[in-house]
Amino acid sequence: MALGEFDLIARFFTRPVRRAVLGVGDDCALLQPTPGMQLAVSSDMLVEGRHFVSTVPPERLGHKALAVNLSDLAACGAQPLAFTLALALPRADEAFLAPLSRGLLALADEHDIELVGGDTTAGPLTLCITVFGEVPPGQALRRDGARPGDGVWVSHPPGSGLGDARLGLEALRGRVVLSGEGFEQARRAMEMPQPRVALGLALRGVATSAIDLSDGLTGDLGHVLARSGVGATIDADALPTSAALAAQPLALRRECTLAGGDDYELAFTAPAAHAQRVLVAASSAGCAATRIGRIEAAPGLRIVDARGAAVAATFPAFDHFKT
């Protein structure tokens, strides 16, 4: 069935607003921010063939498009409020749009946020979401607050770790063969990331800096180090992994955990004295946190193994124009 632009907005993306003053269907949405709070804003664009494969189930694509944006709010310690969606579609296809909106709105409901506006157009399949959140002045987690002596931490699912999304991608590419269950788990990590919103909120006043892991640990952590004017040593063997990834050859394990990308976990720093508070924050947020290294005054990122020997890590940070 051929749906027009206004039909499809009404049909799949319009619900009564609960919190916004004015939602989908006017020139602008109107929100009433809490007086005195700061507004946190982030925008991410997902392009078919670049950020997702054409065979991804639309419901998972809807989930992921919002998840990667919520992950940015999480990394700032912001409480999500609302989002806009701009969508370019090759055609208005109900069989695609119905599950897409279902996956998107299910995650929105989970975080009690509203789709307040956006745009639809014909074009190569592209999703651009902009999210809004609130944070009390001065309490946002930023990239520039890491200090020498701070511990370096990563969040992860209890009993699992980093790198599964990359493992799933390598399995799709045919570079790795996984068991049925291992493949499903890795694919789920790639397609259904869980943004660490609750952890970001719990880390306000506990962490000194944070970033979400989208492009790979070494590259993302590098941004924190550069903006904070510090360096770090991390222990590659301390990086948590799933059982499926732990069973892979060392080189692949290193690549997936250190430079995998698409983890959407948080990497953050906290004073050594806050270690217990970090663990409590993670536990309260339903995830785990593992200390993987330490911030140092000397610039640069040093990667060592459990014996303290240097680990060659020449994986570049993921760059959309260099890969």
Added chain:
Amino acid sequence: MALGEFDLIARFFTRPVRRAVLGVGDDCALLQPTPGMQLAVSSDMLVEGRHFVSTVPPERLGHKALAVNLSDLAACGAQPLAFTLALALPRADEAFLAPLSRGLLALADEHDIELVGGDTTAGPLTLCITVFGEVPPGQALRRDGARPGDGVWVSHPPGSGLGDARLGLEALRGRVVLSGEGFEQARRAMEMPQPRVALGLALRGVATSAIDLSDGLTGDLGHVLARSGVGATIDADALPTSAALAAQPLALRRECTLAGGDDYELAFTAPAAHAQRVLVAASSAGCAATRIGRIEAAPGLRIVDARGAAVAATFPAFDHFKT
């Protein structure tokens, strides 16, 4: 020269923030809204081959991408504050990005707003901008406030009118032949729309409803009528036009003014008693406003000519999935 993603963000799109708490380069931007004000948000996506031709000068493309978003704020009577840009690019090409950012940031400077964040990725050329503005509670111009007896107005450049953007497109398509000067003027209307931000602000408390003309007058006005639960009669011969468009055959003139699209003027309604205030608002905003009809209780849009005879207007509202 091959630029990487982070290089190009730094080089073309990062400037020191003036008003934002935190700008480009962290997981989120942080803004400090004025306590008590409502936040107006709009998001528009421009796709090559659909919203602009591949031969558009990049500086004009940068201008237009922001202009169409500012136009949405204008239609709400919101004061622009900041915007994000998500950009998919076939390649990181300096000869394209330098003028693109120049055109974009020149218009941003004109409206004293900041680029606070966004995303860049490889992909088919696509620009997605989300703008933020502020408006005092209850003062936003909306689509649902038109009342029977209100006048229907459109803004336009002094001495010119609606439909020039469409005329320019038809000239590019070879359907119309214009003089050199006429073509330049029409092309400028298409590529360099001037968002009516000052007019939108001046119409707070004067207009009862407003919308920006992006998809064509009849379709856009139809949204106002539907949301307000009213109808209207407009006089097709009262629609202001440029000299170049006035010289075209009647059918083309009607098509361009009534259904042209891409005008980015405001269509708005105001009580008859506010006519003088409308003219003062337009004059203070450096544009003209012409009364083109009247809101009526009977649903539907009736189009008549200067003699009161019905004008056949079967132009569909522009729909990205139906044209």
